[in-house]
Amino acid sequence: xxxxxxxxxxxxxxxxxxxxxxxxxxxxxxxxxxxxxxxxxxxxxxxxxxxxxxxxxxxxxxxxxxxxxxxxxxxxxxxxxxxxxxxxxxxxxxxxxxxxxxxxxxxxxxxxxxxxxxxxxxxxxxxxxxxxxxxxxxxxxxxxxxxxxxxxxxxxxxxxxxxxxxxxxxxxxxxxxxxxxxxxxxxxxxxxxxxxxxxxxxxxxxxxxxxxxxxxxxxxxxxxxxxxxxxxxxxxxxxxxxxxxxxxxxxxxxxxxxxxxxxxxxxxxxxxxxxxxxxxxxxxxxxxxxxxxxxxxxxxxxxxxxxxxxxxxxxxxxxxxxxxxxxxxxxxxxxxxxxxxxxxxxxxxxxxx
Amino acid sequence: xxxxxxxxxxxxxxxxxxxxxxxxxxxxxxxxxxxxxxxxxxxxxxxxxxxxxxxxxxxxxxxxxxxxxxxxxxxxxxxxxxxxxxxxxxxxxxxxxxxxxxxxxxxxxxxxxxxxxxxxxxxxxxxxxxxxxxxxxxxxxxxxxxxxxxxxxxxxxxxxxxxxxxxxxxxxxxxxxxxxxxxxxxxxxxxxxxxxxxxxxxxxxxxxxxxxxxxxxxxxxxxxxxxxxxxxxxxxxxxxxxxxxxxxxxxxxxxxxxxxxxxxxxxxxxxxxxxxxxxxxxxxxxxxxxxxxxxxxxxxxxxxxxxxxxxxxxxxxxxxxxxxxxxxxxxxxxxxxxxxxxxxxxxxxxxxx
DNA sequence: TGGATTATTGCAAACGTTTGCATTAAATTA
DNA sequence: TAATTTAATGCAAACGTTTGCAATAATCCA
Numbered sequence: 021x022x023x024x025x026x027x028x029x030x031x032x033x034x035x036x037x038x039x040x041x042x043x044x045x046x047x048x049x050x051x052x053x054x055x056x057x058x059x060x061x062x063x064x065x066x067x068x069x070x071x072x073x074x075x076x077x078x079x080x081x082x083x084x085x086x087x088x089x090x091x092x093x094x095x096x097x098x099x100x101x102x103x104x105x106x107x108x109x110x111x112x113x114x115x116x117x118x119x120x121x122x123x124x125x126x127x128x129x130x131x132x133x134x135x136x137x138x139x140x141x142x143x144x145x146x147x148x149x150x151x152x153x154x155x156x157x158x159x160x161x162x163x164x165x166x167x168x169x170x171x172x173x174x175x176x177x178x179x180x181x182x183x184x185x186x187x188x189x190x191x192x193x194x195x196x197x198x199x200x201x202x203x204x205x206x207x208x209x210x211x212x213x214x215x216x217x218x219x220x221x222x223x224x225x226x227x228x229x230x231x232x233x234x235x236x237x238x239x240x241x242x243x244x245x246x247x248x249x250x251x252x253x254x255x256x257x258x259x260x261x262x263x264x265x266x267x268x269x270x271x272x273x274x275x276x277x278x279x280x281x282x283x284x285x286x287x288x289x290x291x292x293x294x295x296x297x298x299x300x301x302x303x304x305x306x307x308x309x310x311x312x313x314x315x316x317x318x319x320x321x322x323x324x325x326x327x328x329x330x331x332x333x334x335x336x337x338x339x340x341x342x343x344x345x346x347x348x349x350x351x352x353x354x355x356x357x358x359x360x361x362x363x364x365x366x367x368x369x370x371x372x373x
Numbered sequence: 374x375x376x377x378x379x380x381x382x383x384x385x386x387x388x389x390x391x392x393x394x395x396x397x398x399x400x401x402x403x404x405x406x407x408x409x410x411x412x413x414x415x416x417x418x419x420x421x422x423x424x425x426x427x428x429x430x431x432x433x434x435x436x437x438x439x440x441x442x443x444x445x446x447x448x449x450x451x452x453x454x455x456x457x458x459x460x461x462x463x464x465x466x467x468x469x470x471x472x473x474x475x476x477x478x479x480x481x482x483x484x485x486x487x488x489x490x491x492x493x494x495x496x497x498x499x500x501x502x503x504x505x506x507x508x509x510x511x512x513x514x515x516x517x518x519x520x521x522x523x524x525x526x527x528x529x530x531x532x533x534x535x536x537x538x539x540x541x542x543x544x545x546x547x548x549x550x551x552x553x554x555x556x557x558x559x560x561x562x563x564x565x566x567x568x569x570x571x572x573x574x575x576x577x578x579x580x581x582x583x584x585x586x587x588x589x590x591x592x593x594x595x596x597x598x599x600x601x602x603x604x605x606x607x608x609x610x611x612x613x614x615x616x617x618x619x620x621x622x623x624x625x626x627x628x629x630x631x632x633x634x635x636x637x638x639x640x641x642x643x644x645x646x647x648x649x650x651x652x653x654x655x656x657x658x659x660x661x662x663x664x665x666x667x668x669x670x671x672x673x674x675x676x677x678x679x680x681x682x683x684x685x686x687x688x689x690x691x692x693x694x695x696x697x698x699x700x701x702x703x704x705x706x707x708x709x710x711x712x713x714x715x716x717x718x719x720x721x722x723x724x725x726x
Numbered sequence: 727t728g729g730a731t732t733a734t735t736g737c738a739a740a741c742g743t744t745t746g747c748a749t750t751a752a753a754t755t756a
Numbered sequence: 757t758a759a760t761t762t763a764a765t766g767c768a769a770a771c772g773t774t775t776g777c778a779a780t781a782a783t784c785c786a
Contacts, residue, residue, distance in 0.1 A: 026517070028742055039766045044744060052764060071513065074491040075437060076742035078428045079771050086471075086492070094447060095457050104448050107474055111481075116492060118439075119472040121460055128464075138427040139439070139469060160424065164379070277660055307630055308660050381772055392736045397774060405734060429772035432741050 027068040035064050047072070078140065086116045087330065088136035090146040092124045092173070097273070097302040098319055099147060102171065105323030106145065113331060115142070124149050124245075130157045143167035143330050148175065150215045150245065155180075167333035171326050172317075174346075176216050181333070183325050183347045185317045187217050190351040191224020194269045194297045194315050197353055199232045201361070203267030203295055206234070207258060208241045209251065209279075210271045218243075221271055221299070246271060251278035259286060267295045267359075273302035276312050280358060295359040310357030322349045380421040388417050400425070431493065439469045440683065441489035443499040445477045445526070450626070450655040451672055452500060455524065458676030459498065466684060468495070477502050477598075483510045496520035496683050501528065503568050503598065508533075520686035524679050525670075527699075529569050534686070536678050536700045538670045540570050543704040544577020547622045547650045547668050550706055552585045554714070556620030556648055559587070560611060561594045562604065562632075563624045571596075574624055574652070599624060604631035612639060620648045620712075626655035629665050633711060648712040663710030675702045 029043045036043070038061070046053045046061035064070075078084040087110055091099040107117045118136065122129040129149050136144060137160050144161050147170070155178040161168040162180060174182040191208075198206050208225045211218035222241065229236050242257075244250045251274065258265065259282075270276040276298025283290050290296055290310055298305060301316035325347060382396045389396070391410070399406045399414035417423075431437040440463055444452040460470045471489065475482040482502050489497060490513050497514050500523070508531040514521040515533060527535040544561075551559050561578045564571035575594065582589050595610075597603045604627065611618065612635075623629040629651025636643050643649055643663055651658060654669035678700060 030742080040743085041745075041767075042765055044742095045765090048744085052762095054764060057764080069513075071487070072491050073432070073493060073742050074488075075428050075432045075493050076771090077744075079426070079432050079741090079773090080743045080745090082771070084428060093457065094460075095453055100448055100453060103472075104446065104474065107447070107472065108476065111473070111485075116471050116473070116488060118469050119456075119460065120464070120469070121457065123461065132464075134424070135427075135469060138425050140426060140428050160422075281660070304657055304660060307634070307657060309662055383772080393773085394737075394775075395735055397772095398735090401774085405732095407734065410734080426772050429741090430774075432743090432771090433773045433775090435741070 027070040028073070029070070031068055032061060032064050032070060035068070036060060082140070083142050084140045085114060086118060086139065086141050088132075088139070088141040088144045089117055089119045090122055090129060090132050090136070090144070090148075091119070092147065092149060093121050094119060097304075098172065098300050098317065101319040102147075102323045102326070105320055106327055109324060109327040113327075122149050124151070126151050133157045133160070137161065137166075141166075143169070143334055145169050145171065145326055145330065147172045148215075149173075150212050153214055167330055169326055169330050169333070171322060173215055173217055179344045181329060181345050183322060183329065183349065184216070185322065186348050186351045187220035188224045190299065190315045190317070191221030191269075192228045193224070193351065193353050194221075194299065195225045195228035196232070197313070197355070198267035198269060198295055198297060198359060199228065199234065201267070201291075201295055201359055203265075204234060205263065205265045206240070206267040206269055207265040208269045208271070209246070209254060209275050210241060210243050211246050212243055218271055225269060240265065246275045248274055248278050251275040252282055255279055255282035259288075264288070265294065267297075269297045271299050273298040273300050273305050273312065273314055276314065276358070277304060277308055280308065280310070280312060290358050291360050297353075297359050301354050305354075305356065310360075313356040313359040314354050316352045316354050318349055318351070325349065380423040381426070382423070384421055385414060385417050385423060388421070389413060435493070436495050437493045438467060439471060439492065439494050441485075441492070441494040441497045442470055442472045443475055443482060443485050443489070443497070443501075444472070445500065445502060446474050447472060450657075451525065451653050451670065454672040455500075455676045455679070458673055459680055462677060462680040466680075475502050477504070479504050486510045486513070490514065490519075494519075496522070496687055498522050498524065498679055498683065500525045501568075502526075503565050506567055520683055522679055522683050522686070524675060526568055526570055532697045534682060534698050536675060536682065536702065537569070538675065539701050539704045540573035541577045543652065543668045543670070544574030544622075545581045546577070546704065546706050547574075547652065548578045548581035549585070550666070550708070551620035551622060551648055551650060551712060552581065552587065554620070554644075554648055554712055556618075557587060558616065558618045559593065559620040559622055560618040561622045561624075562599070562607060562628050563594060563596050564599050565596055571624055578622060593618065599628045601627055601631050604628040605635055608632055608635035612641075617641070618647065620650075622650050624652050626651040626653050626658050626665065626667055629667065629711070630657060630661055633661065633663070633665060643711050644713050650706075650712050654707050658707075658709065663713075666709045666712040667707050669705045669707050671702055671704070678702065 030040050033040045033043045042053060043061050046058045089103060089106060091103060094100050094103055103119055110117050120132045122132060126149050129152060155175045158168060169181050171183045174184050195206060210222050213219045226236055242254050244254060268279055270279060276296050279296055280290050283294055288294055296312055298312050298314040301314040305312040305314045383393050386393045386396045395406060396414050399411045442456060442459060444456060447453050447456055456472055463470050473485045475485060479502050482505060508528045511521060522534050524536045527537050548559060563575050566572045579589055595607050597607060621632055623632060629649050632649055633643050636647055641647055649665055651665050651667040654667040658665040658667045
């Protein structure tokens with residue numbers, strides 16, 4: 021057991037004939053320890069190879085200097101980007117980040133919340149499962165007044181701090197853009213409605229159609245997990261019979277890109293025959309040809325806001341009283357090749373105000 | 374302070390008129406606690422909303438049930454995929470994972486090692502910075518016999534457990550493939566040689582050239598951080614004067630994809646005029662056109678091996694004595710459009726044994 | 727029925743910090 | 757110089773567990 025080499029502050033104290041309290045205070049730069057003592061203590065700390073034990077300090081202080089993060093998966097562009105930012109930002113504040121993935125499983129999410137509570141994280145950041153509609157597993161955090169922030173995929177009707185993208189507007193803008201480019205029959209491929217993200221975007225899609233007096237047809241909206249496989253299957257369904265849509269608005273970029281591939285496979289031209297808009301502005305949209313238009317969600321801004329809000333809560337500037345508050349991060353449409361120009365020859369441009 | 378609601382095992386003990394030790398053992402299913410008592414304890418634990426305090430347990434047991442992971446960045450495909458797998462796998466074993474990014478900064482890496490040590494992680498997994506050549510900051514772990522595993526970007530000459538891809542072979546296979554497809558003047562774009570990954574691949578590249586009696590020219594190898602921007606610049610250099618190379622082997626896919634874009638921009642045809650092979654088999658290689666050939670590194674296998682080895686070390690089956698041991702994960706070339714067919718008309722196929 | 731074995735439970739120390747309060751030493755003032 | 761203030765240090769409890777050992781209760785066998 022070489023563990024016997026672990027030095028503690030009592031070793032330092034003994035070596036210097038000081039009390040442990042003095043050593044502790046010296047290491048923490050407590051004001052009423054003399055400069056000379058601080059020097060001596062720090063020096064022998066280095067000499068002995070002393071490493072503070074964060075567990076012990078955490079136990080005593082009832083804080084772990086650790087934040088928990090739960091996301092569906094870190095292999096997807098948007099959560100990955102946000103996680104990166106959160107992690108880097110927290111590092112600046114001296115916090116560690118425990119990143120966990122629910123893999124979009126409700127049960128896993130519940131389990132993770134509990135282990136992160138046991139780990140006594142000082143705060144929890146979460147983007148929920150596609151299927152989380154009951155949020156009571158977060159009560160432990162909320163009721164114990166431990167900072168809790170949701171982002172992107174956030175609860176509806178749960179009294180808590182929420183930071184989300186402007187999904188309604190995203191749905192609206194994406195659809196409007198296609199209409200302005202001349203599309204008259206726009207399919208929307210959405211995620212499951214249990215997730216607020218998608219219901220908001222669908223609402224935006226609807227209101228855009230309505231505003232431009234285009235009919236909303238139930239058969240033109242698809243609800244599915246937004247995987248490549250599902251996208252391909254849905255394409256097969258869509259293009260199994262005419263009339264073909266002249267625009268498709270997909271609620272993520274994996275889907276948008278797959279649609280584009282499918283169109284090529286059946287010799288439909290993008291954007292001439294079908295225009296496509298995706299969501300998230302995944303960098304893949306740029307390298308694919310034609311490049312795919314997409315709704316950017318400013319992940320950087322969102323990540324920074326998450327950390328800022330969290331830190332305010334931790335430092336008590338923000339009232340930690342569980343109070344619903346929603347912060348909306350703007351979105352922006354990035355126009356690319358996949359939705360360029362006019363609908364196929366013969367149709368003329370809608371004149372829009 | 375609603376923190377006063379935190380229940381501990383002594384609350385359970387009081388409620389049941391038992392000793393804390395009995396409660397502790399009951400909760401941990403210790404064999405010599407009667408079934409009846411266990412039942413009662415667990416029931417009131419639930420009733421009181423008791424949550425174990427992992428910090429306290431960790432302090433007492435000298436283990437945190439937490440693993441540290443340091444990667445350059447989690448936004449890159451390969452480390453992201455591995456992190457995902459490691460995280461999911463560890464979850465099965467009841468371990469949390471603290472994911473940290475060094476952002477390819479040596480100083481940050483050093484700092485992270487120290488905070489993870491302070492957090493008393495039960496093990497550390499790391500893929501180093503591009504520029505880490507001094508590994509002494511890992512001594513704390515090695516010397517205290519705390520499981521330490523390196524993967525992908527691993528140390529040379531540091532006595533420790535290492536799991537890496539077969540980069541020499543990857544370099545060899547990638548180059549050989551281009552040669553077999555008829556290339557005679559192959560550029561190699563490599564990362565900095567401080568990183569074992571790249572030096573191994575360069576070695577593979579060299580030996581392939583040698584084997585096929587092609588000259589190795591220093592001017593045909595470039596060493597740089599493998600970013601998009603650098604790739605573009607290097608392309609400008611390469612194609613600023615003739616003769617153009619007829620094959621390019623890039624040490625990552627971002628670079629390979631950018632090269633392909635550059636070629637299109639100057640109206641060079643891929644693969645007819647230039648053939649391209651990348652590294653890592655990033656999914657982007659598939660959606661780009663022409664699809665880019667790449668060397669797959671089996672991230673799944675690597676991730677699983679990392680966790681398996683780590684668990685063996687933690688459970689003491691593997692000797693934890695710091696002993697260098699290297700495990701090589703195979704690679705596989707995935708041929709795609711970017712390196713298909715023959716070199717431009719007029720050249721005839723090399724007949725290879 | 728009594729002694730021995732076995733099954734349960736309890737006591738108390740330990741893990742490494744931090745911190746309120748008490749104490750001592752040093753500096754200041756009258 | 758004595759009394760008072762200020763600066764620096766020490767004592768001991770506390771954070772919530774776990775665990776070796778001791779103690780008690782229950783069971784068994786002859």
